[in-house]
Amino acid sequence: xxxxxxxxxxxxxxxxxxxxxxxxxxxxxxxxxxxxxxxxxxxxxxxxxxxxxxxxxxxxxxxxxxxxxxxxxxxxxxxxxxxxxxxxxxxxxxxxxxxxxxxxxxxxxxxxxxxxxxxxxxxxxxxxxxxxxxxxxxxxxxxxxxxxxxxxxxxxxxxxxxxxxxxxxxxxxxxxxxxxxxxxxxxxxxxxxxxxxxxxxxxxxxxxxxxxxxxxxxxxxxxxxxxxxxxxxxxxxxxxxxxxxxxxxxxxxxxxxxxxx
Numbered sequence: 001x002x003x004x005x006x007x008x009x010x011x012x013x014x015x016x017x018x019x020x021x022x023x024x025x026x027x028x029x030x031x032x033x034x035x036x037x038x039x040x041x042x043x044x045x046x047x048x049x050x051x052x053x054x055x056x057x058x059x060x061x062x063x064x065x066x067x068x069x070x071x072x073x074x075x076x077x078x079x080x081x082x083x084x085x086x087x088x089x090x091x092x093x094x095x096x097x098x099x100x101x102x103x104x105x106x107x108x109x110x111x112x113x114x115x116x117x118x119x120x121x122x123x124x125x126x127x128x129x130x131x132x133x134x135x136x137x138x139x140x141x142x143x144x145x146x147x148x149x150x151x152x153x154x155x156x157x158x159x160x161x162x163x164x165x166x167x168x169x170x171x172x173x174x175x176x177x178x179x180x181x182x183x184x185x186x187x188x189x190x191x192x193x194x195x196x197x198x199x200x201x202x203x204x205x206x207x208x209x210x211x212x213x214x215x216x217x218x219x220x221x222x223x224x225x226x227x228x229x230x231x232x233x234x235x236x237x238x239x240x241x242x243x244x245x246x247x248x249x250x251x252x253x254x255x256x257x258x259x260x261x
Contacts, residue, residue: 013091014245015092147189
């Protein structure tokens with residue numbers, strides 16, 4: 001195997017939540033690795049901006065508005081990717097919501113949305129892409145999970161944590177069902193990743209406080225997740241399925257958060 005195994009040349013990918021942050025970085029890394037990328041984003045203008053910047057680099061990228069919390073819109077996005085590129089090799093489900101609320105405050109509407117966007121969309125995307133993967137004899141399903149839920153917890157995130165723990169269960173079960181068809185299912189569990197404006201982690205003072213308790217000494221960057229995703233999408237990861245890679249700068253390693261004090 002040569003370094004060509006890490007290339008995505010000739011592959012077509014659909015990336016949900018690709019309008020900013022981790023999703024935008026995934027779209028950028030995939031396109032720069034040779035993939036044709038369709039960005040599916042709830043806010044169409046944000047996805048269009050990322051796709052336009054990639055096209056300005058001479059890369060193959062387009063965007064579509066899509067609320068992944070709705071099955072019909074997910075199916076439409078998958079069909080659009082196939083129409084656009086002629087095939088679909090890779091699906092990355094990155095879009096997610098996290099309605100911060102205590103157990104006594106989270107309502108049914110917020111919980112339903114969280115489970116639909118974060119977890120149910122994994123099923124919808126896979127079901128929509130399966131006929132195309134089966135026709136091609138191979139496929140890649142990738143999901144942005146989280147360390148929150150599968151490994152750690154924090155107050156106010158029970159709905160999000162439950163959805164991401166469910167994502168990891170989906171990854172393992174789907175991988176087992178599809179392994180004989182050369183369709184792999186894997187994910188990344190990000191830790192603290194620097195965010196754009198509007199997020200708690202976009203506040204420099206708060207981010208600095210958190211960074212002091214991360215062994216690597218800093219928050220991760222969106223491209224840290226994107227490069228790991230690119231590996232899992234490539235031929236170099238052909239024999240990996242049903243797994244998640246933790247990308248957290250070691251934040252889940254210490255027994256106590258006071259290790260750095």
